[in-house]
C-alpha cells in the first residue's frame with residue numbers, strides 16, 4: 278500500500294525517511310562528506326534522489342522517442358525543441374521539492390512554462406506528460422521518496438510546472454532547474470543532462486547533474502554508441518540498454534565532488550553508498566589537452582574557438598557534446614577545457630550552468646567568463662554581466678593560457 282500523503286503526515290514521513298538515510302550515511306566513514314557540515318544535508322539528499330528519478334523518467338521517454346512517437350516533441354518560439362520529458366521532469370522535481378520543503382518555502386527557477394501545454398489542441402501532449410509523471414512517481418519509493426496516494430491530475434501537474442517561475446535573485450534560497458539540458462541531443466538519442474542546483478544569497482551552493490547516457494567510465498561510450506545505432510535502426514528494444522549513465526553532485530566549499538551510477542531494473546537507490554569521488558584531470562600541457570564545446574554552431578562560435586585553440590597550442594580535435602555533460606567531462610577528467618561563446622545578443626541562463634559550475638569547482642577546476650571573473654548567479658534568470666563567453670577548465674595553468682588566447686584572438690574575430 279502506498280504511504281498516505283497529507284501535508285502533516287508527509288512531512289513527518291519524509292523526515293523519518295531522510296533521518297534514517299542520513300544516520301546510515303553517518304555510520305559509513307567513506308561517506309562522511311554528507312555529514313561534515315550539517316548544512317544542506319536534507320536538500321542534498323532530496324535533490325540527488327529527485328535527479329535519479331528524473332533520469333529514469335528521461336530514459337524511458339528517450340527510448341520511446343527514438344523508436345517512435347515524434348509527436349512528443351514540440352518547437353518553441355525560438356525553434357528549440359521541448360519534449361514530454363522536459364515538462365515531465367520539471368513537474369516531477371517541482372512536486373518533490375514542494376512536498377519535502379513546503380510549497381510556500383520553495384522558489385524554483387526553471388526553463389519550461391505551461392503555455393503550449395495548456396492549449397486545447399495540446400490535450401494529447403498534456404495527457405502524455407500526466408502519464409509520464411504518474412508512472413515516474415509510482416516508482417518513487419525505489420528512490421527513497423514516498424509517492425502520492427493518488428495519481429496527480431492535469432491541474433496539479435500544470436500547477437507544479439508553472440510554480441517554477443521564480444526569477445531567483447541575490448537573497449534567499451532558489452532552486453535552479455534545467456529539466457532536460459541538451460534537448461536536441463535528447464531527441465537525437467544522444468547526450469543530455471538533468472541539472473538541479475541550489476542558490477543561496479546569490480551563490481550556487483549545491484549542484485546535481487544527471488547524465489543518463491554518460492557512462493561511469495569513458496571507455497563505455499563507444500559501446501553505448503554502438504547500442505544506440507542498433508536501437509535506432511531496429512524495433513523496440515529493452516530499456517536496459519541505456520543503463521550505464523551517472524549522477525554527479527557536489528556541495529560548494531566541501532572540496533569534493535561525487536559520482537554514482539544510475540540504478541538498473543528493480544534496484545533500490547543506495548545513496549550515498551555507491552558514490553565515488555571524482556577529480557579533474559592533472560594535464561596542464563595544452564598539446565595534450567582536450568577541449569569540448571557545444572555541437573550546434575548556433576550555440577557557440579566554432580571558428581572563434583578554433584582560433585583560440587590554435588593560439589594556445591591545443592592540438593586535439595574538439596569534443597562536441599550536447600548539454601552540461603561537458604561540465605561532467607571536465608569534472609571527472611575526461612576533458613580539460615570547455616568553451617562556449619554564444620552569438621552576441623544571446624544571454625546565457627543560470628540553469629544551463631549552475632549545477633555544472635559547483636561540480637567542476639569542487640572537483641578542482643576553475644570556471645569563469647572570458648574576463649576571468651566568476652559567473653554571477655545573483656542577478657535573476659540570466660548570467661548578467663557575462664564577459665563574452667564561458668570557460669571551464671581543469672586547472673589554473675590551462676585557464677590562464679585560455680584567457681590569454683581569448684584576448685589575442687578577440688580583436689580579429691567578428692564577435
Ligand SMILES: Nc1ncnc2c1ncn2[C@@H]1O[C@H](COP(=O)(O)OS(=O)(=O)O)[C@@H](OP(=O)(O)O)[C@H]1O
Nearest residue numbers: 457458459460571572573575576598599600619623
Ligand atoms: N542561440 C543560442 N546560443 C547559445 N546557447 C543557446 C542558444 N539557444 C539556446 N541555447 C542554450 O544552449 C543549451 C544547449 O547548449 P549545448 O551546449 O548543449 O549546445 S548544443 O546543443 O551542444 O549545441 C540549451 O539548453 P536546453 O534548451 O536546455 O537544451 C539552451 O539553453
Ligand SMILES: [Mg+2]
Nearest residue numbers: 455458459629
Ligand atoms: Mg539547457
Ligand SMILES: [Mg+2]
Nearest residue numbers: 388455457458
Ligand atoms: Mg532544457
Ligand SMILES: [Mg+2]
Nearest residue numbers: 357358388460
Ligand atoms: Mg530548451
